[in-house]
Amino acid sequence: MRLLRHRPAPPARPAPGEVLAEAVRLRVRLGGREVLRGVDVVVRAGEVLALVGPNGAGKSTLLAALAADLAPAEGVVRVHGRSAVEWTAPELALRRAVLPQAAALSFPFLVEDVVRMGRAPHASSPAEDDLAVAAAMEATEVSAFAGRPFSALSGGERARVALARVLAQRAPLLLLDEPTAALDLKHQELVLRVCRERAREGDAVVVVLHDLGLAAAYAHRVAILHGGAVAADGAPGEVFGERLLSDVYDQAVEVLPHPRTGALLVTPKRNL
Template identity: 80%
Template structure:
């Protein structure tokens, strides 16, 4: 299926380590409630930043603000060093790609066509688009059902196809909201490996996670949110403190050195 699209100029090449997404003093109000309270956070090319915290802490709201999908009441969001409001929608689409929590389509598009939607902002050749789509589908393990209708897929399969669309977009800033929520263990690991690979290629990745073990294993930095604020921001080894996490989650948490490498195991304390 051929998808109609406009053509736009490609973005400038970003320098390694550039600050690609930044929130400065961001306040967001939704339904009369202040959901984010003066948040400062940034992500550079070459790193994976995990946003963690309990339900209602403001993780998805912060991701939406960083994506310029949600305007702050106060503060500023910058994308590639410029205020997000100064980019057009077409320019933003070349610079950041967003994976929402739920992937919903009203029409029975085939999986490959859904992934190809990620190429819409680009002025690349058909061969370049085909390669980007094929690589994104292979990376997310969805190539085997390329011709199936998106609507006929399981929740986990839909989540991986939605991620493939984001990867095919090839924007330098990836903003992923709970990409592992509907996935089995194997595909959770696959998705986080893809995040690491994109960071190693110079992209900046912001990912909302509930699994602290995944965050400890794959993130370069972790921002811990609680009640609309960032209470800690740093490397997992510095941020994942038993007392801090127990207070944030209001449940006892254990942080244990991994027995076979320098990583951490993060798990709730259980009285069984």
């Protein structure tokens, strides 16, 4: 019989549109450099918010600040309506789940064990944990190698296992840093479909993306970061303009409708 340690209770399911995280006049300095300069952003239940922008724009820094993993120099970050610093670590773990860019482990854990780590914040029964772990592995298509060592996987397989761990945590706020970076075409689409499904079920998802096409297709809202500030924030169809994107990325960009579906397409202009 397993003895359950006293742990805080999970939060109630959020209402549609409820603000689960926000940054207000956020300034962050790293190594003497101001990485974020007065950023305001709101994350709501039921939506996928994509953070896009060129390298060094501050996307990962903003994600880390929203996760309460990085202290701001100025401004405030709120998680579930309270200042992030007011939550204990166990309370935060029940409210937000974080996927970092790199997925590394020092010990030869099996895949299923890695995914099960996502259940650590919960004082749930083994049966509940088993269901959550199985559902997360199925959603990310890693069930077939549940018994393999994590260290024996390819980079893309590790990325999907790391995402499964985050899903198994079942926090209502998901913060994902470049979850598609190591993935092939099929699994990039899979990950973004999972993000949409979590939003459809009422969670809030913040995802850092470099692929503007994926952001246009799957995000309900996009925040374009440039030079540590938010250059635009809104639905992809509202903020993905050729002039703005070309200026932000210092690269000529075309934004046009798909010839068959009318969906928004974003591509660099090329002279081959």
